[in-house]
Amino acid sequence: MKLDKKTQQLINRLPKTVKVLHNTYKLRFVDRSDDPDWDDDTYGYIDLDASEIVIWKVVSPDRLVDTIFHEVLHGCIDSGNMRVFLKDEERLVQSLTTTLTCLLRDNKELFKCLIKN
Numbered sequence: 001m002k003l004d005k006k007t008q009q010l011i012n013r014l015p016k017t018v019k020v021l022h023n024t025y026k027l028r029f030v031d032r033s034d035d036p037d038w039d040d041d042t043y044g045y046i047d048l049d050a051s052e053i054v055i056w057k058v059v060s061p062d063r064l065v066d067t068i069f070h071e072v073l074h075g076c077i078d079s080g081n082m083r084v085f086l087k088d089e090e091r092l093v094q095s096l097t098t099t100l101t102c103l104l105r106d107n108k109e110l111f112k113c114l115i116k117n
């Protein structure tokens with residue numbers, strides 16, 4: 001499958017790492033065909049031991065960013081030692097991904113102030 005031009009441009013602009021509290025995760029983009037274990041509904045995963053977020057690179061820009069954010073939230077749960085409180089991490093992360101994406105997009109000025117201060 002051919003990589004979409006907008007997706008490639010986005011990958012080029014993205015930082016190479018994401019910092020989550022005391023952990024820094026490397027972002028790695030792969031061809032899904034390189035790993036036969038990927039199923040059709042999987043767009044990425046976080047490897048906590050390798051400190052790496054692996055993303056399938058042949059997806060739309062929106063899906064790519066959403067997937068990175070989703071995996072970062074799994075990293076937040078791990079870094080914050082929150083797993084012990086959870087019954088269903090996947091459902092929480094799915095819900096938070098949507099909620100926080102909207103929160104960030106709808107309140108850009110608030111988060112600009114938060115980042116500056």
Ligand SMILES: [Zn+2]
Pocket residue numbers: 070074090093
């Ligand atoms: Zn997940």
